Amino acid sequence: MTNRLDRIMERLSRTAARGMSRRSFFGRASAFGITAASMPLLPVSRANAAQQPGESGDPQSCDYWRYCAIDGFLCSCCGGSTSSCPPGTEPSPITWVGTCRNPVDNKDYVISYNDCCGKSACGRCMCNRNEGDTPVHQPAGSNDINWCLGTEVGVVYNCSTAVVLGAAD
Amino acid sequence: MRLVVLPVLLCAAAVAAHAGGIAPNLTRNGRSAHINYMTECQGCHLPDGSGQKGSVPSMKAELHRFLKVEGGREFLVQVPGSANSKLSDADLAALLNWLIPKMGGIAADGFKPYTPEEIATYRSQRLVDVTGTRAALVAKFDQPETSSVN
Numbered sequence: 186m187t188n189r190l191d192r193i194m195e196r197l198s199r200t201a202a203r204g205m206s207r208r209s210f211f212g213r214a215s216a217f218g219i220t221a222a223s224m225p226l227l228p229v230s231r232a233n234a235a236q237q238p239g240e241s242g243d244p245q246s247c248d249y250w251r252y253c254a255i256d257g258f259l260c261s262c263c264g265g266s267t268s269s270c271p272p273g274t275e276p277s278p279i280t281w282v283g284t285c286r287n288p289v290d291n292k293d294y295v296i297s298y299n300d301c302c303g304k305s306a307c308g309r310c311m312c313n314r315n316e317g318d319t320p321v322h323q324p325a326g327s328n329d330i331n332w333c334l335g336t337e338v339g340v341v342y343n344c345s346t347a348v349v350l351g352a353a354d
Numbered sequence: 355m356r357l358v359v360l361p362v363l364l365c366a367a368a369v370a371a372h373a374g375g376i377a378p379n380l381t382r383n384g385r386s387a388h389i390n391y392m393t394e395c396q397g398c399h400l401p402d403g404s405g406q407k408g409s410v411p412s413m414k415a416e417l418h419r420f421l422k423v424e425g426g427r428e429f430l431v432q433v434p435g436s437a438n439s440k441l442s443d444a445d446l447a448a449l450l451n452w453l454i455p456k457m458g459g460i461a462a463d464g465f466k467p468y469t470p471e472e473i474a475t476y477r478s479q480r481l482v483d484v485t486g487t488r489a490a491l492v493a494k495f496d497q498p499e500t501s502s503v504n
Binding site: 278279280281282283284295297319322323324325326332334335350351353354 | 440
């Protein structure tokens with residue numbers, strides 16, 4: 186049985202080797218590899234990339250430009266980033282929105298300070314800058330509200346993100 | 355000539371006073387209606403106006419219903435989110451005139467745009483019972499509301 190299988194495989198391999206050059210295989214494989222790798226370099230329009238402003242500064246530092254109106258722990262120090270929550274937490278669907286001036290192009294951008302919720306307070310990189318913060322009777326601009334109220338996981342606050350929504354013009 | 359103009363001006367002033375008499379705040383903050391929506395409303399109403407079930411009513415395809423019932427046009431200005439916002443009467447008028455066709459389920463030429471004067475007049479009449487007023491308006495809708503706050 187084993188001998189028979191061996192013979193069949195041998196015959197198939199020899200037939201394939203006779204009909205196919207190894208060089209042509211390597212040629213085609215590398216052509217495919219190069220094409221696949223260079224696809225993302227083509228100058229196609231990227232909607233998200235176009236909106237993002239020029240960056241300077243350290244997202245783990247409270248003086249980073251996007252944090253001009255934040256009040257809370259920076260998600261960048263807590264396992265998340267300026268635009269994503271740490272694993273195991275849920276971003277609040279409702280949020281408060283402000284504007285910050287970007288030092289790179291000196292333009293104002295609309296920033297959404299979504300809270301991340303569902304795990305106890307991160308405790309790292311507390312940042313409370315409050316530029317443009319309004320009293321709680323004007324909630325759309327107030328950072329003193331626990332915005333985790335809108336989440337499924339509950340009102341436990343973990344940290345705050347600072348997502349750029351677009352230029353404020 | 356001056357003697358003729360003066361009574362005309364006085365007359366115009368009297369008409370303005372009769373129509374409400376509240377001088378609108380015409381200051382503009384220099385931002386488009388969409389950006390003002392983002393900073394003043396979107397945090398709770400969300401980018402498409404769909405709101406938050408159970409706490410923030412949906413405006414999406416719903417706002418036009420208020421314009422069809424008596425008192426609804428006033429309500430969209432007097433509701434606390436509008437009336438208490440940091441926007442001037444001119445900016446609030448621009449925002450509503452952008453918002454209603456954008457998310458309210460009605461074409462831009464399907465309703466009469468708000469003027470800053472109208473905004474100032476409605477804004478000066480404070481709503482005491484917001485939820486009660488809203489419920490009374492919703493009860494007058496032709497068809498029941500598709501989403502509710504409660």
